[in-house]
Amino acid sequence: MDIQELRTRNPEHWMRSTAIRALALDAVAQANSGHTGMPIGMADVATVLFSKHLKFDAQNPEWHDRDRFILSAGHGSMLIYALLHLTGDPEVTLDEIKNFRQWGAKTAGHPENFLLKGVEMTTGPLGQGIAHSVGFAMAEEMLRARFGKKLVDHHTYVIAGDGCLMEGVSQEAIGLAGRYELGRLIVLWDNNDITIDGKVSLSDVTNQPARFAASQWHVQEIDGHDPEAIDAALTAAKADPRPSLIACKTHIALGHAAQDTSKGHGALTNADQNIAAKENWGWTTGPFEVPADIKSWWETVGSRGAQDREAWEQRLSEQSAARQAEFARTMAGDAPKKLSATIKALKKQISETAPKVATRKASEMALEVINPILPETCGGSADLTGSNNTLTGDMGKFDTDNRKGRYVYWGIREHGMSSAMNGMALHGGIRPYGGTFMAFTDYARPAMRLAALQHIPTVFVMTHDSIGLGEDGPTHQPVEHLAISRATPNTLVFRPADAVETAEAWEIALTQSATPSVISLTRQNLKTVRTEHKTANLTEKGAYVLADAEGKRQVILMATGSEVEIAMAARDALQAEGIGTRVVSMPCWELFEQQDEAYRRKVLPAGPVRVAVEAACGMGWDKWLFNERGKRDKGAFVGMTGFGASAPYEVLYEQFGITSAKVAEAAKALL
Ligand SMILES: Cc1ncc(C[n+]2csc(CCOP(=O)(O)OP(=O)(O)O)c2C)c(N)n1
Numbered sequence: 001m002d003i004q005e006l007r008t009r010n011p012e013h014w015m016r017s018t019a020i021r022a023l024a025l026d027a028v029a030q031a032n033s034g035h036t037g038m039p040i041g042m043a044d045v046a047t048v049l050f051s052k053h054l055k056f057d058a059q060n061p062e063w064h065d066r067d068r069f070i071l072s073a074g075h076g077s078m079l080i081y082a083l084l085h086l087t088g089d090p091e092v093t094l095d096e097i098k099n100f101r102q103w104g105a106k107t108a109g110h111p112e113n114f115l116l117k118g119v120e121m122t123t124g125p126l127g128q129g130i131a132h133s134v135g136f137a138m139a140e141e142m143l144r145a146r147f148g149k150k151l152v153d154h155h156t157y158v159i160a161g162d163g164c165l166m167e168g169v170s171q172e173a174i175g176l177a178g179r180y181e182l183g184r185l186i187v188l189w190d191n192n193d194i195t196i197d198g199k200v201s202l203s204d205v206t207n208q209p210a211r212f213a214a215s216q217w218h219v220q221e222i223d224g225h226d227p228e229a230i231d232a233a234l235t236a237a238k239a240d241p242r243p244s245l246i247a248c249k250t251h252i253a254l255g256h257a258a259q260d261t262s263k264g265h266g267a268l269t270n271a272d273q274n275i276a277a278k279e280n281w282g283w284t285t286g287p288f289e290v291p292a293d294i295k296s297w298w299e300t301v302g303s304r305g306a307q308d309r310e311a312w313e314q315r316l317s318e319q320s321a322a323r324q325a326e327f328a329r330t331m332a333g334d335a336p337k338k339l340s341a342t343i344k345a346l347k348k349q350i351s352e353t354a355p356k357v358a359t360r361k362a363s364e365m366a367l368e369v370i371n372p373i374l375p376e377t378c379g380g381s382a383d384l385t386g387s388n389n390t391l392t393g394d395m396g397k398f399d400t401d402n403r404k405g406r407y408v409y410w411g412i413r414e415h416g417m418s419s420a421m422n423g424m425a426l427h428g429g430i431r432p433y434g435g436t437f438m439a440f441t442d443y444a445r446p447a448m449r450l451a452a453l454q455h456i457p458t459v460f461v462m463t464h465d466s467i468g469l470g471e472d473g474p475t476h477q478p479v480e481h482l483a484i485s486r487a488t489p490n491t492l493v494f495r496p497a498d499a500v501e502t503a504e505a506w507e508i509a510l511t512q513s514a515t516p517s518v519i520s521l522t523r524q525n526l527k528t529v530r531t532e533h534k535t536a537n538l539t540e541k542g543a544y545v546l547a548d549a550e551g552k553r554q555v556i557l558m559a560t561g562s563e564v565e566i567a568m569a570a571r572d573a574l575q576a577e578g579i580g581t582r583v584v585s586m587p588c589w590e591l592f593e594q595q596d597e598a599y600r601r602k603v604l605p606a607g608p609v610r611v612a613v614e615a616a617c618g619m620g621w622d623k624w625l626f627n628e629r630g631k632r633d634k635g636a637f638v639g640m641t642g643f644g645a646s647a648p649y650e651v652l653y654e655q656f657g658i659t660s661a662k663v664a665e666a667a668k669a670l671l
């Protein structure tokens with residue numbers, strides 16, 4: 001690539017885009033870590049996108065009708081930090097740029113949505129940006145259908161690298177965007193033919209444009225250093241009704257000694273080479289210095305959207321008061337006041353009729369009363385709608401001709417579904433929940449982890465939650481999945497014991513603002529254990545006394561979900577022998593941990609022996625089995641020690657020894 005030619009072809013553009021290059025070079029060199037080459041290579045694309053197409057107002061990064069910009073290639077974080085700084089985002093000061101990757105800086109190694117308002121989502125795990133973007137674009141379609149183009153009318157732009165496109169989840173995202181004709185989704189591919197280990201051809205020969213085209217995308221291929229070509233491609237992409245891929249042929253670390261090599265991927269810290277690169281670029285100011293005329297041009301870019309925002313605010317203020325309030329409530333993610341009363345009424349009805357239903361069915365019963373009063377919910381399943389019980393009567397199918405539909409048929413794409421749900425939650429205005437079998441948590445995990453990290457309330461509906469699913473056997477029977485979910489920070493893991501606890505779990509999940517929920521549900525029918533109606537949401541405490549000991553309290557049985565019934569039967573047996581036994585239902589460990597010590601001690605007092613029963617691996621239970629003096633000798637766990645098997649579930653519970661008799665036996669052995 002002839003840098004001289006680029007410099008002279010469009011000198012103004014060149015210097016503006018080179019401001020990004022220079023800041024990236026200086027910040028990475030100062031931090032002595034990071035990724036220099038990507039921001040240098042994509043500076044031209046980003047400059048044209050931000051200055052000519054992206055609708056944003058740098059002073060108001062949370063304006064609801066802004067275009068969303070997602071840096072899927074999150075290692076190139078200095079690209080977005082440079083853009084935010086140059087355009088005048090108040091949070092990204094020059095000091096932040098100088099403190100790139102340092103303790104306490106908002107300019108973390110990879111962009112984090114919870115550190116900077118101008119960052120739409122956390123990226124770094126390759127492929128997640130493009131996968132989340134599907135949800136951003138779906139949310140825009142749904143909200144435009146609901147509130148009208150006057151209030152919702154924006155695009156989603158993604159910069160993705162070779163790595164993002166190589167990750168499997170990209171295929172799920174591409175398929176979904178193509179099927180649902182997400183025409184306002186535009187992906188700019190940094191087609192630089194370089195990854196960490198070398199050239200892309202080392203491990204891949206996929207014809208990427210053909211792959212996108214095969215899923216009905218609009219595809220263009222351009223020189224990613226030609227500002228006119230970039231501008232024209234973006235204009236054409238917006239005009240086309242299909243989602244768009246713009247393959248931008250670029251040179252990683254353009255103009256640097258490391259150009260077009262995998263060395264250019266990482267931190268370029270050689271001082272002589274960096275000086276030479278700046279000379280090559282014609283950049284003569286000192287480190288972190290941007291000439292005033294260039295900075296001021298960028299600030300004009302940053303304020304370009306202010307008028308649009310003001311016009312939008314005007315349009316919002318012209319809506320009826322009720323509509324304005326509903327828009328505000330929806331975008332803030334506040335549950336309607338009716339939710340609590342609705343759940344209470346359902347609980348009362350369940351306690352009175354005591355149905356024997358699977359908790360997946362109980363979940364459907366809860367959703368049947370919730371969805372009509374929460375128009376912001378978006379349900380779905382990864383091709384297991386009838387098994388996950390996620391569809392309710394009023395939702396309608398989301399489709400190309402029905403953007404008001406609130407139920408998404410995600411296809412067999414657990415990972416893509418979970419990422420897209422996160423995208424919806426991040427966009428705002430939508431409360432996504434989606435189902436699959438709990439064993440396939442593994443297929444959804446990368447997105448579940450990102451939901452927790454990004455502080456968003458995505459709800460993962462995981463049915464068929466143990467050997468209790470029976471004949472489908474060990475591939476489908478989760479054993480370790482509760483443990484991995486519980487091990488994930490900032491995640492609420494619910495395993496309700498009956499239809500009442502299920503309704504309570506839904507109420508909690510749908511009122512979260514910054515924490516995802518995993519709702520673990522059975523395939524098999526369970527007795528209602530909460531036969532006495534309580535208006536209070538007992539699941540909110542995480543654990544509570546379901547049945548207390550009669551006489552001297554000698555044993556505490558702890559259980560979740562389907563095993564609460566077993567614990568209750570064990571209690572009957574022990575009480576019959578005169579052994580006072582308390583049963584504690586523990587539908588959500590994380591909420592129990594949040595209670596004060598006095599409450600926790602009240603529920604789990606010192607003294608009695610403790611037995612926990614759960615049809616899963618025992619990892620994590622020690623926390624509740626150890627008594628207050630750190631002694632395990634008074635606690636035992638009854639559960640799984642290996643994989644399950646294929647047989648009717650009653651046989652499996654017998655064979656794996658998860659029975660009331662074994663629980664009672666374990667308790668007596670400790671006395
Ligand atoms: C899921 C995942 N796997 C691996 C990595 C580590 N990693 C970061 S960047 C990168 C190479 C990416 O290549 P490309 O997207 O082409 O970026 P470029 O080198 O062109 O900047 C890898 C393997 C990661 N961040 N995420």
Ligand SMILES: [Mg+2]
Pocket residue numbers: 161162163190191192193194195
């Ligand atoms: Mg690359």
